[in-house]
Amino acid sequence: MKISYDALEKHIKESKSGPKNFYLVMGDEILLNIDAVDRLREFCRKHEYSERISMVLDSNGPWDDVLTHLQTNTLFAENKILEISIPSGKFGRKGGPTLAKLAEYIKEQNPEDICVIISCPKLDKKTQQTKWFTSVVNIATLIDIPNLKRKDLPAWARKLIKQNGQTIDDDALTLLIDRIEGNIVAAKQEINKLALLAGSETNLTLDMVRSSVADSARYDVFQLTEAMMLGNIPRSLKIFHGLIQEGANIIQILAMVTREIRILYRVMQGKVNAEALPSILSSMGVFPSFHQRYLSAVNRFNMPKVMGLLQHATDIDQISKGYPIDGRLKSPISEMERLIIKTAGNGLL
Incomplete structure (x- = not known):
């Protein structure tokens, strides 16, 4: 079963009996990908899926843990969500067969106490033609995340603005789209900020x-991510505190920081595999003038540290929604400070 991103809300509203037990969220637009997973998670929560297990995997796994988590019963027989994020889109030798076994388990057992949510970038044609991928999509409900082009942004922005109970003049919308230069994370941040500034105006x-x-000219989230990649901890914290004082949305800041970490992860993976790093950056939409900041940052990290940053970002997302995480502070702002220090540093605190 395949559902477009735009049809996800309809699917949730019409599924009165609760979520399906297997979803695959696939697409390159990070914000839309995260949003789809968030909405599925909230859907599960409303149907009393009280336990959540989150895994961030790459070609090195640990893939054996997937089936262990899938088949392990909870202490109080609670319904659980198993989230598997594969930000690199690389499954390695074990990943594909493991997901094929997962799909087979879901097909044969049809469990009612678990919802598996896998998220990954759009996979290449060769991967989509593999036997294991075919097994997965034949069982899973596929949420297809579209690539938004510049021509799509006005309609997309109007939809978000409408969700805030507002409308926007054509010339204002044109300026907004020009301001964010096709970056949908920045667009959503600006739209949310406009909703706050407008007050009672509709x-x-x-x-x-x-x-x-x-x-927003004084403190800009792009300045924050630049300072972080360049390893400037004092400036990174100064900009972050300025954004918070101006009322910036912590979730939008987190989305941008997470995007930078994902880029860093892909560059790190390219370094390990002796790939051409500038080509990787260009393929991810990074302008050549910005390449050096990532090439500099990659020398401060190793792969486990970058994966730790991704997990930290996932934890902050949950904390911001009121879900406590063992070993983390209760304040998302305080945890965001820690993530910024780690990312601008060497992955340690």
Whole structure:
């Protein structure tokens, strides 16, 4: 079963008996990918899936843990969510066969006490033609994440603005799209900020957008990620604190920081495999003028440290939604500070 990203909300509303037991969220737009997983998780929570197991895997695994978590009963027989994130889209020798076994287990047992949510980038044609992938998509409900092109952004932005109970003038929308230059994470951040600045006003005007852009000129989330990649801890924290003081949304900051870590992860993987790192960066939409910051950052880390950063970001997302994480602080802002220090440093705190 295949569902478009736009049809996900309809699927959730119409599934009165609860979520399916197996979802595959696939696509390269990180924000939409994260949003789809978030919505599926909340769907599960509403149907009393109280336990959550989160795994971030790559070609090195640990893939053996997947089937262990799948088949292990919880202490109080609670319904559980098993989230498997594969940000690199690389499954290695064990990944494919493991997911094929997972699909076979779901097919044969049809468990009612678990929901498996796998998320990954869009896989290449060769991978999608493999036997294991065919086994997975034949069983899973596939959520297809689209690639948003610049021409798609106005309609997408209007939809988000409408969800905030607002409308926007055409000239204001044009300026907004130009401001974020096709970056949907930045677009959502600006739209949420506009909703706060507008107050009781229901229509966003050109002057409002201009004011929002001017107000954000001092502290910009892109300046934050640049400082982090360049290894400047004091400047990174200064910008982060400035963003918080200006009322920036912690989730939007987290989304941008997570994107940078995912890019760093892919570059690190390329370094290990002796790939051409500039080519990797270009394929991920990073302008050549920004390459050096990532090439510099990669020398501060190893693969386990970068995977630790990804897990830390996932934990902050849960903390911000009120779910406590063992070993983490209760404040998402405090944990965000720790993640920034680790990312701008060498992965340790």
